[in-house]
Amino acid sequence: MIIGGGISGLAAAYRLRELAAAREFPLEVKLLERSARCGGALETIRRDGFVIETGADSFISEKRACAELAARLGLGAELIPTREIYRKTFVVRAGRLVEIPAGFSLLAPAHLGPVLRSQLFSPLGKIRIAMEPYIAARTSDDDESLDSFVTRRLGREVLDRVAQALAGGIYTADPKRLSMAATMPRFVEMERRHGSVVKGMRAAENARAAQSSDVSGARWSLFQSFKNGMATLPEALAARLGESIRKGADVVGMSRNGNGWRLALASADSIDADAVICAAPAYAAARIVAAIAPDTAKILGAISYASAATVNLTFRASDFDGPPRAFGFVVPASEHRRIIAGSFSSFKFEGRAPAGAILARAFVGGEMSRAMMSLSDDEMVAAVRDEFRALLGVSAAPGIAEVRRWPDSMPQYEVGHLARVAEIERVVAEIPSFAIAGAAYRGVGIPDCVRSGEDAADAVFAKLATTK
Structure with missing residues (x-):
């Protein structure tokens, strides 16, 4: 049973x-x-040519259990990769979208060049990141929070401007309470093995490059989904x-x-x-x-557990004055906005919207924004529209608005x-x-x-x- x-x-x-x-x-x-x-x-809503994900929209391909189960079910041909030409992620900084530096993974960069050229960090913040390889590794094996780990290794700016938002998009969690060992063990291991997260990122990048040169045939993207939705x-x-x-x-x-x-x-x-x-x-x-x-x-x-909601909105491409051609964006808690992330489903995967249309969604709630879950559906849609107007410049009324609440759905x-x-x-x-x-x-x-x-x-x- x-x-x-x-x-x-x-x-x-x-x-x-x-x-x-x-x-x-x-x-x-x-x-x-x-x-x-x-x-x-x-849960997927299929309506008017849109494939609308109300929950998870993809899975990580490096962990093979999902793809292997799909293959045993005869669904292998249904798997699709992300559209790599749009593989960019932005973060909200001072009320506008700033691209996360190339090679930046969750909480650390593999290379300092893109970080130094980025508008995301202050001069002092960049110096602090550049110092990371020279900071002594922690010797204790005790568990540590995301807040503690990131500020100790890379500084407060990385936590407040990037890491909290990226982790929040996955775990909807408070960084002061989120376990590094349970959620991001590879970074803990990088510090233990290489004495530095940046050095560990470079080593991982070199290992992937060496592996890629030895493997022929198609390479799957980091994330996959199904043609007709998850x-x-x-x-x-x-x-x-x-x-x-x-x-x-x-x-x-x-x-x-x-x-x-x-x-x-x-x-x-x-x-x-x-x-x-x-x-x-x-x-x-x-x-x-x-x-x-x-x-x-x-x-x-x-x-x-934390509660969260997704708000899916459909627009005409002409409703946007040049939408960011990207997978989406995350919103740090320090920005004090009413959404924690936004994504462009129709850019991320093929076949999610008819020609000339854009499917976007926002994530609301989570541990750091519990009050948003008390809004009605109409109030939640209005809040998301206000944020999209401020951040993306789209003021047109959406064609479809779908709200899905997931109460007590995110284990902390x-x-x-x-x-x-x-x-x-x-x-x-x-x-x-x-x-x-x-x-x-x-x-x-x-x-x-x-x-x-x-x-x-x-x-x-x-x-x-x-x-x-």
């Missing part, structure tokens, strides 16, 4: 089906989803699982039933299962496992997160025929969620196969 029909739960259910078929093992897989639809934050993946999984999915089934608790489990539903029904994978959000998982693992439930319940990986997750996993491993999965533990990206679901399925199947 799988609890939760987001991408982690769907991936777990499909993986169990695959394992059972490969081993010719008799297994009935059931998935319980509390809402009326599966897919979680992967919902293609959960839709395909749900179609394969068919009647194994039960929607409107809200699991509120579980207890032992002989050698198996009994799941209690909000409807007062109960369902028996030999094994359970809980792919619900951590706060829901805490309630579900409270009776069988109260200590674990407390740790699960301590994982906080706070300092010490990996230690908490390790403790959760240790206790869960001791519970018979039970596993957890989802974005709350070891990655919020789509490939992370797919891998989490598949790992949980592997663990549970191994237990079932040895007991029968």
Whole structure:
């Protein structure tokens, strides 16, 4: 039994089906989803020639779990790369869009030249960045916040003007609480191995260049999506699982039933299962496992979540006075604006809008801007239009306006997160025929969620196969 029909739960259910078929093992897989639809934050609206993403619009291709699952589902030909000619990202600085220097990755540059030529940093800020290779590496292995790491290595300007905004676009988090070890371990490793993040960035760039020279054929971009939108993946999984999915089934608790489990539903029904994978959000998982693992439930319940919303707007290309030909822009909290990021879907991927039209979207809310979630849909659209008018110069009324709210959808990986997750996993491993999965533990990206679901399925199947 799988609890939760987001991408982690769907991936777990499909993986169990695959394992059972490969081993010719008799297994009935059931998935319980509390809402009326599966897919979680992967939802696509297809309307009037637009492909509108209301949640995640892509996945990182370096993590292969998502692309490999797509291939097994026969969706390999549906994958599309980003449009590299528009691969630029801007940041709002003093009320206008400034291009992030070439080679700048999340919080550090690989080369100082573009930084020194950029209008984004002050002369003193540039000097501080240039000093980074000469700053002694931290010797402690204790977890550290993004705020602490970036200011220690690169200075306050990098945090306030770039790193907080870029991290905010991914994690919608407070940099003073966001764990470096859980969210950006490669930068921690760069400091440990090279004594410098800038030196580590250069080494990584050289390694990629050497690898590229040894590889023939097409190279995928850093991000990929599907021709008809990200919902293609959960839709395909749900179609394969068919009647194994039960929607409107809200699991509120579980207890032992002989050698198996009994799941209690909000409807007062109960369902028996030999094994359970809980792919619900951590706060829901805490309630579900409270009776069988109260200590674990407390740790699960301590994982906080932020709420966010997306506002998609469609325009005619002529409504803009030269829109920035870019993937999008991020907005630092220090700018005190009402959106945290904006993107141009029709520039980022082919086929997202009809000819002569532009599809744009804004991200609202998050940990640093919780008050925005109290606005009505109309107020939220008006706020986004005001920001687009100020930042992009577009005052025309949108053709389509789609607001999608994602309450308590973004787990906050706070300092010490990996230690908490390790403790959760240790206790869960001791519970018979039970596993957890989802974005709350070891990655919020789509490939992370797919891998989490598949790992949980592997663990549970191994237990079932040895007991029968």
